Amino acid sequence: MATEVHMHGRIGESIKRKEDGRFLRGKGNYLDDIDLPAMLHMVILRSPHAHARVKSVDTAAASAMPGVIAVVTGELMAQHKLAWMPTLSYDTQAVLATDKVRFQGQEVAAVVAETKAQAEDARDLIVVEYDVLPAVISPQQAKEAGAALIRDDKENQRDNHIYHWEAGDQATTQAAFAKADKVVRLHTFYPRCHPAPLETCGCIADVNGATGKATIYMTSQAPHAIRTVFALVTGLPEQNIRVISPDIGGGFGNKVPVYPGYVVATAASLLIGRPVKWVEDRNENLISTGFARDFHMTGDLALDKNGKMLALRVHLDSDNGAFFADAQPTKFKAGLFHIVTGSYDIPTAHVTADGYYTNKAPGGVAYRCSFRVTEASYLIERLVTNAAIELGMDQAEFRMKNFIQPEQFPYHSATGWEYDSGDYPRAMNVALEQLGYDEMRKDVEARRKKGEVTGIGIASFTEVVGAGHGAEYDILGLRMFDSAELRVHPTGKAMLRMGTKSQGQGHETTFAQIVTEELGIPAADVAVEEGDTDTAPYGLGTYASRSTAVAGAATAMVARKLRDKARKIASHLLEAAEEDLEWENGRFYVKGSTDRAKTIQEIAFAAYSNIPEGMEAGLEGVHYYDPPNMTFPFGTYAVVVDVDKGTGQVKVRRVVAVDDCGVRINPMIVEGQIHGGLAEGYGIAFMELITFDAEGNCIGSNFMEYLLPTAWETPRFELGETTTPSPHHPLGAKGVGESPTVGSPAAYVNAVMDALAPYGVTNIDMPVTSDKVWAALRAAGVTE
Numbered sequence: 075m076a077t078e079v080h081m082h083g084r085i086g087e088s089i090k091r092k093e094d095g096r097f098l099r100g101k102g103n104y105l106d107d108i109d110l111p112a113m114l115h116m117v118i119l120r121s122p123h124a125h126a127r128v129k130s131v132d133t134a135a136a137s138a139m140p141g142v143i144a145v146v147t148g149e150l151m152a153q154h155k156l157a158w159m160p161t162l163s164y165d166t167q168a169v170l171a172t173d174k175v176r177f178q179g180q181e182v183a184a185v186v187a188e189t190k191a192q193a194e195d196a197r198d199l200i201v202v203e204y205d206v207l208p209a210v211i212s213p214q215q216a217k218e219a220g221a222a223l224i225r226d227d228k229e230n231q232r233d234n235h236i237y238h239w240e241a242g243d244q245a246t247t248q249a250a251f252a253k254a255d256k257v258v259r260l261h262t263f264y265p266r267c268h269p270a271p272l273e274t275c276g277c278i279a280d281v282n283g284a285t286g287k288a289t290i291y292m293t294s295q296a297p298h299a300i301r302t303v304f305a306l307v308t309g310l311p312e313q314n315i316r317v318i319s320p321d322i323g324g325g326f327g328n329k330v331p332v333y334p335g336y337v338v339a340t341a342a343s344l345l346i347g348r349p350v351k352w353v354e355d356r357n358e359n360l361i362s363t364g365f366a367r368d369f370h371m372t373g374d375l376a377l378d379k380n381g382k383m384l385a386l387r388v389h390l391d392s393d394n395g396a397f398f399a400d401a402q403p404t405k406f407k408a409g410l411f412h413i414v415t416g417s418y419d420i421p422t423a424h425v426t427a428d429g430y431y432t433n434k435a436p437g438g439v440a441y442r443c444s445f446r447v448t449e450a451s452y453l454i455e456r457l458v459t460n461a462a463i464e465l466g467m468d469q470a471e472f473r474m475k476n477f478i479q480p481e482q483f484p485y486h487s488a489t490g491w492e493y494d495s496g497d498y499p500r501a502m503n504v505a506l507e508q509l510g511y512d513e514m515r516k517d518v519e520a521r522r523k524k525g526e527v528t529g530i531g532i533a534s535f536t537e538v539v540g541a542g543h544g545a546e547y548d549i550l551g552l553r554m555f556d557s558a559e560l561r562v563h564p565t566g567k568a569m570l571r572m573g574t575k576s577q578g579q580g581h582e583t584t585f586a587q588i589v590t591e592e593l594g595i596p597a598a599d600v601a602v603e604e605g606d607t608d609t610a611p612y613g614l615g616t617y618a619s620r621s622t623a624v625a626g627a628a629t630a631m632v633a634r635k636l637r638d639k640a641r642k643i644a645s646h647l648l649e650a651a652e653e654d655l656e657w658e659n660g661r662f663y664v665k666g667s668t669d670r671a672k673t674i675q676e677i678a679f680a681a682y683s684n685i686p687e688g689m690e691a692g693l694e695g696v697h698y699y700d701p702p703n704m705t706f707p708f709g710t711y712a713v714v715v716d717v718d719k720g721t722g723q724v725k726v727r728r729v730v731a732v733d734d735c736g737v738r739i740n741p742m743i744v745e746g747q748i749h750g751g752l753a754e755g756y757g758i759a760f761m762e763l764i765t766f767d768a769e770g771n772c773i774g775s776n777f778m779e780y781l782l783p784t785a786w787e788t789p790r791f792e793l794g795e796t797t798t799p800s801p802h803h804p805l806g807a808k809g810v811g812e813s814p815t816v817g818s819p820a821a822y823v824n825a826v827m828d829a830l831a832p833y834g835v836t837n838i839d840m841p842v843t844s845d846k847v848w849a850a851l852r853a854a855g856v857t858e
């Protein structure tokens with residue numbers, strides 16, 4: 075009869091991460107751990123110039139080197155119609171250069187050899203003759219009359235402009251501005267930065283000449299989408315392509331695009347008939363793979379005399395690099411930037427965006443961000459703080475006055491969003507209380523009287539995560555749904571496979587917890603597998619914090635399907651009508667007779683041994699979930715800083731971060747996500763800088779110059795939470811992974827701007843380094 079039920083790992087429990095057993099023991103299986111028999115190694119020769127015509131490529135000396143199997147050039151790739159490939163934004167990108175190089179670090183040739191060292195030695199002997207051309211390194215330069223034409227490979231391309239895109243309503247916005255008592259403007263630049271995952275990008279292509287099967291091990295956040303793109307690019311039948319994403323050491327958006335190295339390694343394996351491994355080094359990762367941001371933004375906020383927001387007008391110029399390779403939903407050229415009205419009830423808004431080619435590596439990946447939401451959040455939160463300072467109003471009070479109110483949800487924003495749920499005043503109040511805001515403000519005033527430079531910054535961000543729904547959101551026409559397949563074995567243990575792919579976010583734990591909650595099988599008994607396109611159901615992958623919102627929902631739905639079947643089996647086993655059964659804690663019992671029960675484990679066994687007449691055997695299913703809407707997580711971050719007047723050094727004294735991501739599946743994992751994102755936000759706000767000199771040389775191509783925060787620099791974080799469930803997600807959950815990276819840079823910078831407000835400083839673009847702060851203080855006449 076009814077056995078004991080044990081449902082360890084339900085939603086809301088901070089169980090330890092299942093995957094950490096292997097990671098902590100150094101037993102993860104990353105791409106570079108994989109060694110196949112007869113495997114060759116490939117390295118890539120990259121352009122030293124940002125813009126140059128390729129006159130000739132001489133491979134004779136390299137080809138003669140010991141161990142070298144092949145030297146691949148653009149010309150050779152062109153013979154196989156593979157010198158160019160499509161990007162995820164309907165542009166084309168050079169695989170290996172044939173006509174010109176268009177950014178420093180662009181792929182020019184590749185060497186395949188028995189060992190990596192042999193390939194590297196041979197690479198040094200390839201002789202490329204270049205005719206150097208003037209480099210274009212900013213959108214401002216790109217639009218100048220007479221600017222060098224970067225994409226002369228494209229038939230109808232006469233200038234460096236890629237796209238123009240608009241959202242909102244120009245006429246009503248103009249009318250609102252005409253009536254405004256005050257307009258506050260902020261022009262700011264969100265600089266180019268790099269996701270810089272610990273593990274760089276790479277692949278092993280293994281094309282079997284006998285079967286025609288191409289198995290490609292790859293550091294990909296979206297293995298199924300890559301399989302489809304590969305089938306389209308190479309012409310290989312899709313069933314003969316197997317993409318396997320093994321353990322991944324961080325992605326943050328860097329591992330979404332298709333990189334030329336993947337295509338060259340696959341072509342080389344196909345032609346040579348042996349597996350080919352390509353793993354880029356740190357420098358290659360930093361100079362050539364998906365950069366993020368690089369948005370030049372101007373925001374105007376129209377206000378009435380009481381400080382009520384009337385309208386928002388935004389223009390941005392996006393620096394997309396040499397190829398438009400962003401992964402954006404097809405309809406949205408500037409990504410989801412039009413969430414720029416943020417947490418505020420702004421009656422009307424108008425957003426215009428223009429994208430430009432420059433001689434830089436293709437940019438625009440959503441670094442821990444849903445397609446440009448980070449830039450939008452930064453702009454509105456910086457603008458709001460500046461407006462409060464200009465109005466002489468308290469930053470918190472000004473926000474409170476203009477927040478969308480809880481009773482306004484579902485809220486229709488001026489740029490076309492339907493926000494699912496939110497309670498912004500509550501999140502702000504929790505943060506202010508946790509910080510001790512009123513006391514802290516008094517303390518700031520007292521310190522200022524003593525000549526100290528100190529300030530408080532607030533950011534009350536709203537973002538949008540969980541793309542689709544599929545009718546609105548697609549990449550290359552592939553609708554943004556996601557999937558889960560659940561198989562319960564006769565002994566009551568289960569296997570869950572999904573179309574997403576963890577890069578360290580703990581999916582093996584949290585998605586098992588969803589099965590525990592919905593089907594009663596303990597999390598320890600649910601194996602979660604992602605990343606193998608031969609076994610996992612089709613999905614669009616993990617980026618933009620979409621896994622919980624979409625694949626998490628798919629998991630709940632498939633578990634519910636199985637529970638429905640389990641009910642039928644229980645009814646058969648208990649000889650009771652289905653309607654007379656209650657479900658509780660992993661078992662069905664007969665109403666009014668709680669000891670007449672069958673656990674899910676007993677039912678699972680029966681599914682293979684004792685099913686009712688006419689029922690299919692087994693307990694398994696699949697669900698493809700197309701969400702009805704995005705989810706809109708939010709929060710308030712408050713930061714206190716002290717600035718050293720003598721050196722301009724900024725010291726972060728307090729960081730309070732209150733997040734609302736709806737129902738939390740595993741609170742510990744959520745907190746880990748927030749800690750990581752706040753650290754990344756700190757790096758972006760204060761340290762990380764990838765820039766280019768006038769010739770287009772990339773400055774910031776190694777970790778000596780591109781400074782990531784370590785535990786030494788990273789401040790202490792004080793977390794808080796509120797819970798406002800998503801009304802349309804089956805578990806009430808919203809995504810969280812990117813929230814802290816999206817929300818925190820503005821909070822850090824706002825704190826510095828608050829500190830510098832008495833000196834009339836209104837903006838310093840990120841990274842807010844000591845030299846910039848020092849110069850701003852000196853310009854304001856501070857001499858100490």
Ligand code: CDP
Nearest residue numbers: 579584619620621622738739740809810811
């Ligand atoms: O797509 P990605 O996994 O990067 O982001 P996410 O869906 O925000 O999830 C990050 C991690 O936090 C996953 O392990 C989630 O299951 C977990 N999470 C959670 O436990 N509760 C939430 N409400 C949101 C995420």
